Amino acid sequence: MSAVTHKVAVIAGDGIGPEVVAEGLKALDAAAAADGSFKFEFTHFPWGCEYYLKTGRMMPEDGLETLGGFDAIMLGAVGFPGVPDNISLRGLLLAIRRGFDQYVNIRPVKLLKGAPTPLKDVRREDIDMVFVRENSEGEYSGTGAWLYEGQPNETVIQNSVFSRHGTERIIRYAYELARREGKTLTSISKGNALNYSMVFWDRVFKEVGEEYPDVETHSLLVDAASMFMVKDPKRFQVVVASNLFGDILTDLGAAISGGMGLAAGANLDPERRHPSMFEPIHGSAPDIAGKGLANPLATIWCASQMLDFLGHRESAAAVLGAVEAVLADKRSLTPDLGGTATTSQSGDAVASLIAGNA
Numbered sequence: 001m002s003a004v005t006h007k008v009a010v011i012a013g014d015g016i017g018p019e020v021v022a023e024g025l026k027a028l029d030a031a032a033a034a035d036g037s038f039k040f041e042f043t044h045f046p047w048g049c050e051y052y053l054k055t056g057r058m059m060p061e062d063g064l065e066t067l068g069g070f071d072a073i074m075l076g077a078v079g080f081p082g083v084p085d086n087i088s089l090r091g092l093l094l095a096i097r098r099g100f101d102q103y104v105n106i107r108p109v110k111l112l113k114g115a116p117t118p119l120k121d122v123r124r125e126d127i128d129m130v131f132v133r134e135n136s137e138g139e140y141s142g143t144g145a146w147l148y149e150g151q152p153n154e155t156v157i158q159n160s161v162f163s164r165h166g167t168e169r170i171i172r173y174a175y176e177l178a179r180r181e182g183k184t185l186t187s188i189s190k191g192n193a194l195n196y197s198m199v200f201w202d203r204v205f206k207e208v209g210e211e212y213p214d215v216e217t218h219s220l221l222v223d224a225a226s227m228f229m230v231k232d233p234k235r236f237q238v239v240v241a242s243n244l245f246g247d248i249l250t251d252l253g254a255a256i257s258g259g260m261g262l263a264a265g266a267n268l269d270p271e272r273r274h275p276s277m278f279e280p281i282h283g284s285a286p287d288i289a290g291k292g293l294a295n296p297l298a299t300i301w302c303a304s305q306m307l308d309f310l311g312h313r314e315s316a317a318a319v320l321g322a323v324e325a326v327l328a329d330k331r332s333l334t335p336d337l338g339g340t341a342t343t344s345q346s347g348d349a350v351a352s353l354i355a356g357n358a
Helices: 017-035 049-055 061-066 085-099 164-179 197-209 222-229 243-256 298-309 313-328 343-354
Strands: 004-014 040-044 072-076 104-110 128-134 140-145 155-161 184-191 218-222 238-241 264-268 277-281
Touching: 004 017, 017 040, 017 072, 017 298, 017 313, 017 343, 040 264, 049 085, 061 085, 061 238, 072 085, 072 298, 085 277, 104 243, 104 298, 128 164, 128 243, 140 243, 155 277, 164 238, 184 197, 184 222, 184 243, 197 218, 218 222, 222 243, 238 243, 264 298, 277 298, 298 313, 298 343, 313 343
Parallel strands: 004 040, 004 072, 072 277, 128 238, 184 218, 184 238
Antiparallel strands: 104 128, 104 264, 140 155, 264 277
């Protein structure tokens, strides 16, 4: 039987993106070689801020049409000095998320063996949660108005959009995940202050929950959740949150579970109508770009997420296991984790373990 070929679009992007993506692809190839039943075909696209400075666009006008023929997308990072952040974000990352209706953003917050945490008296198993973040609307809908610009009565209006369709499907996805894994589900809200959007969110969470009586649920205001993530992280297992709250809380999650260099993310279209996209959430870090200092482990974790989504669960587990082994061994860690290894040396160590050559 011939190996299945997965076609992956690669957008290395800006800053440290090309460096960490190279190590993520290395891990994917190692996993494919170790398994033998599948392989990868990578197609690289030079889109991002440099492309914008040359063309006035973050990606070509037909970029989505081009990407639509792939099985998955690996994205490195978006953003670089000289291009406003709102342009770089909306012109590439958000354009892909929305264009392909990648409405589920999965961000694991898990303290891997060997990873550092600033929290005192916390066991490794105490930090093991997955955030299900709404990824298509909410506070990042981009609607509003700018009135009287530059005048003394200048006024801006930023709207949040919470549809029944969008809110219910992300909450239902979280309930299904919690049921499947036998975990608790916590909803993050701010219904005491946001008297339309979050009251609606809370209502939908309760309504959908009536179909899942077997799932233990909790609801927390976002400020209380921030406190408990530090004081008592073990109370969180599956967490569902809006676009903004999920974004902020997962940065906090990265801080308590090893740092941004270990923060992975997957943008999923669960119905598989379009390719899903996998990206580390650490940003482009232009200050260290090209120096071999970037931590590739978040991107390699994204490679594990991609493998899992493509149906290769054993390979996905092997990749994450290799990441954990490198963390525990400590000899191949980048400076952010207290080591002296370069980006490629750290990636080589993971790939070697995946291949069984350690």
